[in-house]
Amino acid sequence: MSRDHPVTGRQVRLSALAYGGDYNPDQWPPETWHEDMQLMRAAGVNMVTLPVFGWSLIEPRPGVFDFGWLDSILDLLWDNGIAVDLATATATPPAWMVREHPEIMPVDADGVRLEFGSRQGFCPSSPVWRAAVAEMTTTMAQRYGQHPALAMWHASNEYGNHVARCYCDQSAVAFRAWLTQRYETVERLNEAWGTTVWGQRYGSWDEIAPPRRAPGPTNPAQRLDFERFSSDALVDLFRVEVDILRSVTPDIAVTTNFMSLFRELDYWRFAELEDLVTADVYPDPSDPDSYPLTGLNYSLMRSLKGGQPWLLLEQAPSAVSWRSVNVPKSPLQMRLMSLQAIAHGSDGAMCFQWRQARFGPERFHSAMLGHRGENSRTYREAVAFGAELTRLEPVRGCRVNARVAMVVDWESWWASSAPDSLPSVELRWLDQAQLWYQALDQLGLSVDVVRSGGPFAGPFGRYDIVVVPGTYLLTRADAARWEDYVADGGHLVVGPFSGVVDEFEHVHTGGAPGPLRRLLGVEVDEQWPVPPGNEVNLNEEFGSARVWSEWIEVAADTDIVATYSSGELAGRAAITRRGGGGRVDRPVDGQADGSRDGLLDGSPEVSREGSAWYLSADLDVAGLRHLFGAVARCAGVAVSPPPAGVEVVTRSDGDHDFTFVLNHGADPVVVPVSTAATDLLTGATVTDQIRLDRYGVAVLAHPRLDRESSASSYVTGAALVVDGGIE
Ligand code: GAL
Numbered sequence: 001m002s003r004d005h006p007v008t009g010r011q012v013r014l015s016a017l018a019y020g021g022d023y024n025p026d027q028w029p030p031e032t033w034h035e036d037m038q039l040m041r042a043a044g045v046n047m048v049t050l051p052v053f054g055w056s057l058i059e060p061r062p063g064v065f066d067f068g069w070l071d072s073i074l075d076l077l078w079d080n081g082i083a084v085d086l087a088t089a090t091a092t093p094p095a096w097m098v099r100e101h102p103e104i105m106p107v108d109a110d111g112v113r114l115e116f117g118s119r120q121g122f123c124p125s126s127p128v129w130r131a132a133v134a135e136m137t138t139t140m141a142q143r144y145g146q147h148p149a150l151a152m153w154h155a156s157n158e159y160g161n162h163v164a165r166c167y168c169d170q171s172a173v174a175f176r177a178w179l180t181q182r183y184e185t186v187e188r189l190n191e192a193w194g195t196t197v198w199g200q201r202y203g204s205w206d207e208i209a210p211p212r213r214a215p216g217p218t219n220p221a222q223r224l225d226f227e228r229f230s231s232d233a234l235v236d237l238f239r240v241e242v243d244i245l246r247s248v249t250p251d252i253a254v255t256t257n258f259m260s261l262f263r264e265l266d267y268w269r270f271a272e273l274e275d276l277v278t279a280d281v282y283p284d285p286s287d288p289d290s291y292p293l294t295g296l297n298y299s300l301m302r303s304l305k306g307g308q309p310w311l312l313l314e315q316a317p318s319a320v321s322w323r324s325v326n327v328p329k330s331p332l333q334m335r336l337m338s339l340q341a342i343a344h345g346s347d348g349a350m351c352f353q354w355r356q357a358r359f360g361p362e363r364f365h366s367a368m369l370g371h372r373g374e375n376s377r378t379y380r381e382a383v384a385f386g387a388e389l390t391r392l393e394p395v396r397g398c399r400v401n402a403r404v405a406m407v408v409d410w411e412s413w414w415a416s417s418a419p420d421s422l423p424s425v426e427l428r429w430l431d432q433a434q435l436w437y438q439a440l441d442q443l444g445l446s447v448d449v450v451r452s453g454g455p456f457a458g459p460f461g462r463y464d465i466v467v468v469p470g471t472y473l474l475t476r477a478d479a480a481r482w483e484d485y486v487a488d489g490g491h492l493v494v495g496p497f498s499g500v501v502d503e504f505e506h507v508h509t510g511g512a513p514g515p516l517r518r519l520l521g522v523e524v525d526e527q528w529p530v531p532p533g534n535e536v537n538l539n540e541e542f543g544s545a546r547v548w549s550e551w552i553e554v555a556a557d558t559d560i561v562a563t564y565s566s567g568e569l570a571g572r573a574a575i576t577r578r579g580g581g582g583r584v585d586r587p588v589d590g591q592a593d594g595s596r597d598g599l600l601d602g603s604p605e606v607s608r609e610g611s612a613w614y615l616s617a618d619l620d621v622a623g624l625r626h627l628f629g630a631v632a633r634c635a636g637v638a639v640s641p642p643p644a645g646v647e648v649v650t651r652s653d654g655d656h657d658f659t660f661v662l663n664h665g666a667d668p669v670v671v672p673v674s675t676a677a678t679d680l681l682t683g684a685t686v687t688d689q690i691r692l693d694r695y696g697v698a699v700l701a702h703p704r705l706d707r708e709s710s711a712s713s714y715v716t717g718a719a720l721v722v723d724g725g726i727e
Pocket residue numbers: 157158161280282314316320321352362365
């Protein structure tokens with residue numbers, strides 16, 4: 001961490017890969033604190049997070065403060081060389097505040113106000129709550145802004161966790177103000193929301209409310225604006241803290257911890273405000289297929305600030321306590337998952353939490369120091385990993401150089417994941433994004449995440465291939481940027497149900513993919529969801545679609561890459577490509593029907609260099625791999641698929657590549673490599689192959705490979721899975 005933030009110059013004051021966890025000394029008597037210090041030092045802990053939920057102890061009665069315990073613990077930590085990710089303590093209002101101002105508690109869509117008794121209950125639009133947060137943040141910043149242990153600020157905690165949407169009357173007031181800014185007149189709002197449908201017309205602002213439970217489906221445009229507003233309300237609450245922290249301690253970095261690909265909040269907007277991206281990631285250790293989704297989460301975190309190193313702030317050392325069945329991590333899984341985060345650009349690996357609780361809802365949640373104290377397995381593993389981490393210092397600050405980017409836009413996600421009024425609720429954007437990522441990962445390709453507009457949206461030109469697993473909502477301006485990308489030689493792959501509506505949830509007439517019709521050379525005549533339990537086959541090796549297909553018409557200058565081979569759409573185009581040099585082999589039966597008249601008249605010539613692909617169905621991973629293999633060939637990107645269950649990610653500085661080879665599988669594996677390297681974890685020299693045990697990892701340092709040979713092809717050829725001992 002440590003280095004100044006490259007953009008803002010604000011510091012995370014820690015000159016090592018961060019290691020430690022959430023620390024809740026307030027749950028323990030002071031005698032325990034000294035033991036904590038000694039055990040933390042032995043484990044190599046260099047940073048802890050606190051006091052996330054400390055408000056009720058810091059201010060036990062209105063205006064009465066008790067900082068004694070916090071002063072002591074900060075001093076003690078610093079005396080032991082441990083830095084602090086200092087929380088502003090605003091994640092949970094104290095009971096007295098809720099009793100004095102019940103209106104700060106959130107209200108759900110049914111009009112039920114939630115009770116005190118858990119955590120993170122507040123209405124982000126409540127003026128009382130915002131004022132209280134501002135006061136508490138100021139108090140914390142003034143008291144601890146100069147404390148030497150302060151490494152960075154941690155605003156609130158996981159905004160949107162438990163409650164991300166509040167439907168109370170104050171939220172209604174704020175929603176109206178937000179709408180007034182957006183539409184200026186009620187007339188314009190009526191037009192944007194299409195209120196002529198179902199007699200929804202509004203005569204004045206005060207008639208408008210959040211989309212609370214109504215007799216039937218609510219207006220999609222109203223719902224989408226409420227999603228936007230609710231995410232913005234939490235961004236604004238975050239901004240209250242950021243502004244105060246910046247004014248009191250202008251040099252200290254500010255973060256708030258994200259929850260991976262969390263549907264409810266537009267993290268692009270949050271990341272614009274903070275100095276360092278931090279994330280809490282809790283893959284299910286019993287799910288052998290969870291690692292690609294974790295990889296996608298990590299890629300997003302790295303990409304939210306344009307590739308800048310980020311920090312895994314929370315993960316479970318073993319089991320969590322909030323699933324219905326909480327399976328522990330097997331030996332070495334915590335190490336593997338931590339190293340996966342570091343591979344993807346995290347400058348450290350932190351945990352929730354340091355010492356396992358004795359009481360409260362998280363008493364069965366694992367910790368670095370389990371209920372058996374230093375005898376617990378998690379502690380032994382924490383000590384071993386802490387020692388190993390110091391060997392990875394050369395990796396700190398290095399970046400991942402991906403040649404592929406995936407577009408992630410929250411507005412489109414919100415709009416396409418409404419509970420009703422869609423052709424099918426079974427086509428889920430996150431499922432598709434995960435499958436697309438998994439297929440690319442299996443080809444050995446690292447993937448960055450980009451958004452279609454705004455900061456860090458590109459330039460897409462940095463990437464050879466840009467994939468869009470689906471963008472239901474698409475504006476003309478964003479589509480124009482993609483046209484430029486392809487015209488400049490880029491290779492774009494667009495998934496099903498894209499370009500369907502504009503920013504107001506109005507369908508693009510003329511057929512999807514709306515403003516991409518010319519670029520892609522297709523028009524969707526009808527969406528054709530697959531009935532539950534059925535599947536529709538595609539020809540070639542593209543497998544089958546289980547939830548989605550489309551009747552598409554294809555322009556004369558566009559190649560049909562694959563057709564449907566069963567079901568109502570048999571013989572019709574399923575996958576197309578426009579541009580990209582030479583022709584793809586057109587399947588014999590691949591001609592879409594002859595009804596091309598009037599399509600795409602006057603389309604400009606697409607650059608022979610770039611290509612624009614359209615996939616009208618959901619495919620499984622094997623089908624997607626087949627497709628992306630073809631795209632990569634067209635784009636001139638070398639692929640080098642690692643063996644099943646093995647992930648390869650490279651971080652680089654100017655001179656060196658650090659290639660992480662991670663075996664997520666249960667069997668040992670031997671992986672051939674192209675250049676001699678040193679494994680940073682063991683110090684061993686690797687010449688032509690490396691053996692990784694179950695959950696084994698190597699971090700191979702070697703001279704930097706040029707971009708064309710691509711770091712991913714460092715791992716070469718077919719790898720060998722060995723069972724038991726190595727030959
Ligand atoms: C996070 C939260 C932590 C802890 C953890 C348990 O969502 O920020 O405070 O509750 O989950 O997994």
